[in-house]
Amino acid sequence: MKPSITKSSLYEHVARIGKALASPKRLELIELLAQGEKTVETLAQQAGIDVRLASAHLKALREARLVENRREGKFIHYRLSGQDVAELWLNVRDVAEAHLLELRLALEQISAAPDLLSAESRESLLAKARCGDIVVIDVRPESEYEAGHLPFARSMPLGELEKRLAELPAGKEVVAYCRGPFCVMSDEAVALLRTRGFSAHKITDGVTEWQAGGLPIER
């Protein structure tokens, strides 16, 4: 009957998760890992940080049990510990967007192209993609596409987009998506497509948001 000792430890354990979410670099790593399993080197490159720093942050995430790793040859692959971790990231991000005006302003600045989904629902987009009314392209690296992508989407990584424009049907409307609202790849893809005469839009949602909304993902 001395709850104070054990009681306080309950919140301390939860605070371990909070501490893991308290660094911008770690949040970026979580978002990258939400796109699929990656090696330390890949994560460091894509987050734009030193490999040793990435390793240190991954260690912190691992100690909070938000990520797991496995060795495959010389490489160590990291992944999120579960879908709930990806959803927690979305939840924290949504709360930040809802309450921090500065974040909303910053998001408006980076997003040049208007969001298609603001007008139409995810389901109707899915229907249009199914019947071939529009062509949905996934502009993330191909490995992320392979780890899971929107139905009817084809892989068209941003780096290869320019030389693969011929693969896109000329008249069709093109809808691009990437990792989510913090990712600028779909914006850049839309900008490029428009200078080449395409009718292009983006969806802010990435695979994580799509999946959290209860919609299907293909592999």
Add this chain to the structure above:
Amino acid sequence: MKPSITKSSLYEHVARIGKALASPKRLELIELLAQGEKTVETLAQQAGIDVRLASAHLKALREARLVENRREGKFIHYRLSGQDVAELWLNVRDVAEAHLLELRLALEQISAAPDLLSAESRESLLAKARCGDIVVIDVRPESEYEAGHLPFARSMPLGELEKRLAELPAGKEVVAYCRGPFCVMSDEAVALLRTRGFSAHKITDGVTEWQAGGLPIER
């Protein structure tokens, strides 16, 4: 076309929310505020910390926009900025419980009484309470009951429970709840009731969990 500057700031803003969640004391304050608006003094008392420390933590929560305050005479009342903040707390706690074995073990230690809801659903409990088959008691302080409580529940604060036992129908099964799984008040209530010959159980869920599950709350 220099996304790195503005890009990194996006994660920094979200990390502000993470930092607010990175301290056990602040998490405890959030859980207390999820039960309803409270003054700084009340929060400090219930969290078992100095008023000045509570004020400092509340300032941090306010700067992360997770809480708001309003003055009423000599007292300043704090409240969560929205229902989404309470749900974020639940989400972080759930992830911690899912991935941190230590937390699950600690929870098992403090919870002497078995959870009624592990066996039966929230809906069937609601139905039994409606038809008077069981009596549901809210053992939190009365002000929290008034801020919102489960349907058909009656206020019976833990401190007054012993001298108000006569109000409880003798034969009926009693179901107690409090602030949630981290709160020991319902366990203590169940222990007391059983020594007095009542058939008593608890529900681990508090008002926040109930509400997040889409179930109704009364005022």
Add this chain to the structure above:
DNA sequence: GCAACATTCTAACACTTGTTAGATTGTGCG
């Protein structure tokens, strides 16, 4: 075994945070 390489560990630094105690602000009431 050895070289190559991915990853982690260690040490060190500036920086931030949690906590305590004392001083200060600001409101209500006589």
Add this chain to the structure above:
DNA sequence: CGCACAATCTAACAAGTGTTAGAATGTTGC
């Protein structure tokens, strides 16, 4: 006005964190 009191501000210190660079570990392939 001036006292009582809720809440915040300030200063100070120990403890923890993010980052960098160099050293060490462990695996692959010869």
